[in-house]
Amino acid sequence: MSQVFEPNREFSRDARIKNMCEFKELRLQAEEDFEGYWDKMAKEKIDWFEPYDTVLDESNAPFYKWFNGGKLNVTHQCLGRHLKTRKNKAAIIWEGEDGSKRIITYLQLYYRVNRLANLLKNKFNIKKGDRVVLYLPMIPEAAFAMLACAKIGAIHSIVFGGFSADALRDRVQDAQAKLVITADGAFRRGKPYMLKPVVDEALKEGCECCSKVLIVQRNFEDIDYVPGRDYVYNEMIMNESQHCDPEPMDAEDPLFLLYTSGSTGKPKGVQHSSAGYILWAQYTMEHVFDVKENDTFWCTADVGWITGHTYIVYGPLAMGATTIMYEGVPTYPDVGRWWKMIEEHRVNQFYTAPTAIRLLHKLGQDEPAKHDLSSLKVLGTVGEPINPDAWMWYYNEIGGGKCSIVDTWWQTETGGHMITPLPGATPIKPGSATFPLPGIMAEIIDEDGNPTPKGEKGFLCITKPWPSMIRTIWGDPDRFVKSYFGDCKKDGKPVYFSGDGAMYDDDGYIIITGRTDDVINVSGHRLGTAEIEAVLGHHVNVAEVAVVGKPDAIKGECIFAYIVLKGEDTIGEEIEMIQELNKLITKEIGNIAKLDGILFVPGLPKTRSGKIMRRILRSIAKSEAITQDTSTLEDPSVVTTIEKLFNR
Numbered sequence: 001m002s003q004v005f006e007p008n009r010e011f012s013r014d015a016r017i018k019n020m021c022e023f024k025e026l027r028l029q030a031e032e033d034f035e036g037y038w039d040k041m042a043k044e045k046i047d048w049f050e051p052y053d054t055v056l057d058e059s060n061a062p063f064y065k066w067f068n069g070g071k072l073n074v075t076h077q078c079l080g081r082h083l084k085t086r087k088n089k090a091a092i093i094w095e096g097e098d099g100s101k102r103i104i105t106y107l108q109l110y111y112r113v114n115r116l117a118n119l120l121k122n123k124f125n126i127k128k129g130d131r132v133v134l135y136l137p138m139i140p141e142a143a144f145a146m147l148a149c150a151k152i153g154a155i156h157s158i159v160f161g162g163f164s165a166d167a168l169r170d171r172v173q174d175a176q177a178k179l180v181i182t183a184d185g186a187f188r189r190g191k192p193y194m195l196k197p198v199v200d201e202a203l204k205e206g207c208e209c210c211s212k213v214l215i216v217q218r219n220f221e222d223i224d225y226v227p228g229r230d231y232v233y234n235e236m237i238m239n240e241s242q243h244c245d246p247e248p249m250d251a252e253d254p255l256f257l258l259y260t261s262g263s264t265g266k267p268k269g270v271q272h273s274s275a276g277y278i279l280w281a282q283y284t285m286e287h288v289f290d291v292k293e294n295d296t297f298w299c300t301a302d303v304g305w306i307t308g309h310t311y312i313v314y315g316p317l318a319m320g321a322t323t324i325m326y327e328g329v330p331t332y333p334d335v336g337r338w339w340k341m342i343e344e345h346r347v348n349q350f351y352t353a354p355t356a357i358r359l360l361h362k363l364g365q366d367e368p369a370k371h372d373l374s375s376l377k378v379l380g381t382v383g384e385p386i387n388p389d390a391w392m393w394y395y396n397e398i399g400g401g402k403c404s405i406v407d408t409w410w411q412t413e414t415g416g417h418m419i420t421p422l423p424g425a426t427p428i429k430p431g432s433a434t435f436p437l438p439g440i441m442a443e444i445i446d447e448d449g450n451p452t453p454k455g456e457k458g459f460l461c462i463t464k465p466w467p468s469m470i471r472t473i474w475g476d477p478d479r480f481v482k483s484y485f486g487d488c489k490k491d492g493k494p495v496y497f498s499g500d501g502a503m504y505d506d507d508g509y510i511i512i513t514g515r516t517d518d519v520i521n522v523s524g525h526r527l528g529t530a531e532i533e534a535v536l537g538h539h540v541n542v543a544e545v546a547v548v549g550k551p552d553a554i555k556g557e558c559i560f561a562y563i564v565l566k567g568e569d570t571i572g573e574e575i576e577m578i579q580e581l582n583k584l585i586t587k588e589i590g591n592i593a594k595l596d597g598i599l600f601v602p603g604l605p606k607t608r609s610g611k612i613m614r615r616i617l618r619s620i621a622k623s624e625a626i627t628q629d630t631s632t633l634e635d636p637s638v639v640t641t642i643e644k645l646f647n648r
């Protein structure tokens with residue numbers, strides 16, 4: 001059994017939740033009076049324009065409604081209401097990769113957002129409910145754009161900068177976005193890179209919905225401008241008023257879409273609400289990171305992912321905190337960059353991904369000791385399971401053995417943390433996300449809906465709705481129901497299934513065991529194997545393909561493809577094929593989905609009905625013994641052949 005680390009006593013004394021008694025008391029309150037619990041929270045935390053009628057409306061489950069009838073604007077929660085007490089406080093501290101800095105106070109941020117909101121309304125005719133795609137680097141303008149949309153009730157959909165033109169086009173089309181906000185480019189590893197040409201390529205065809213592009217100049221490289229379509233932010237923003245009234249939004253009005261991968265088909269536009277989402281962002285910032293008025297909070301994610309949405313922008317700003325935003329990579333100009341930044345900004349809470357911890361551990365084991373990291377109080381991880389080695393290094397070398405590590409389990413669909421330690425209360429164990437937050441009814445169940453015994457893997461389900469849950473998949477409510485409420489039942493009623501497996505250890509701690517579906521997690525990025533397979537299948541020489549995750553020491557998992565080529569004459573051209581296939585992936589999805597390994601095989605293991613037995617392929621990629629019965633396969637010998645080729 002793994003070691004248990006008690007929270008730092010001094011820290012606990014000042015924490016919002018100070019011990020397990022307080023934690024259990026909250027959990028009990030939520031269990032005894034579920035709606036009352038959320039009602040209290042929503043009244044306490046949200047500055048409503050108009051009160052809501054009902055806390056939870058379950059009449060059209062699983063299309064749950066929270067705080068229905070209430071009116072608010074998320075930017076009032078994040079900016080407007082702070083002006084009385086925090087107008088000169090730093091809202092965003094931004095650091096460019098080249099070391100340049102911008103400090104934006106709450107008042108300045110408020111004005112910037114208002115100017116951009118006015119620009120969107122007046123020059124681009126963006127109205128409540130319109131979709132705006134943001135394809136932006138890590139610059140403060142990304143936050144301005146998110147909040148400007150929220151201010152006027154437009155729905156933003158951020159596309160991560162690592163996605164290709166084809167992927168961007170799919171997302172613009174699916175959301176029927178009217179406008180794309182982008183930048184000329186930014187800096188990475190000390191060099192400029194470009195974004196605008198990707199937008200040009202994406203909008204070349206099939207995007208009639210989108211007639212305008214707004215460009216932030218960041219790296220000032222030469223780009224082409226399409227007259228009548230392209231506009232420069234830096235020039236236009238000067239002419240707009242810094243006053244703008246917030247649009248009163250219904251609690252359930254969508255705040256944003258964020259596309260994520262599922263096990264089948266194209267990416268899903270996860271739709272989040274206004275009130276439930278912002279409540280959850282703020283609540284988890286307060287409880288899970290225990291951020292105090294003078295603290296400096298740093299989440300290293302990209303704003304293109306849900307972690308960046310909730311824990312760089314919405315969460316910290318909703319609670320009136322100071323949030324750090326960093327443009328570049330952790331290894332520029334050297335592997336001490338992040339530790340130097342923590343020292344310089346006196347960062348108090350630091351939130352990152354296991355993959356980054358593993359990388360920095362490997363490349364710069366002794367770097368942290370060169371910096372004063374004593375300001376740190378809470379460390380967080382997210383995105384994938386963290387291995388005990390990386391956990392211990394993080395705990396001892398970054399946290400100096402005095403900071404709790406909050407291993408937060410959650411998903412794009414959950415909006416914010418779900419299962420996580422509370423830093424002042426929970427005794428932590430390396431590799432465990434510990435317990436669900438109060439009010440989150442997470443259970444691990446088997447195929448029949450019964451709780452699994454300790455030590456046995458089951459399906460991780462959330463058996464009651466929660467305020468920040470996904471509301472639907474944009475434009476595809478049936479897929480929403482099927483994807484999340486189709487697989488697991490409790491007491492005969494469909495419940496939310498996360499797609500993850502999990503188990504309880506002997507002490508009832510939750511251990512996340514990873515995806516049970518065909519989603520792989522590469523450096524904390526979620527990728528659907530079906531999407532990658534579809535792309536590879538487009539190559540003229542590919543007859544069949546199966547993609548699985550293969551363990552990787554740094555990335556957690558990497559992408560491994562088994563490929564059956566068409567015809568004899570392609571044998572011997574494998575090296576060129578590898579290059580061509582990766583080019584195809586880069587074009588249709590982006591660099592983040594590049595293949596790390598390809599094995600050309602004569603056939604794939606299939607059942608007699610033609611279904612590919614991916615579990616066998618996964619076992620081979622993991623170098624595990626094959627435990628499945630292979631006798632029912634169409635051609636059992638293919639398994640031994642593949643194993644031989646793999647081990648060659």
Ligand code: WTA
Pocket residue numbers: 260305306307381382383384385386407408409410411412413433498499500512514515521524525526
């Ligand atoms: C995985 C990221 C283990 C999980 C916020 C989940 C984790 C998927 C953890 C969601 C964790 C996230 N321990 N696994 N602490 N956190 N995951 O939507 O498989 O990008 O389903 O959201 O990441 O990824 P997503």
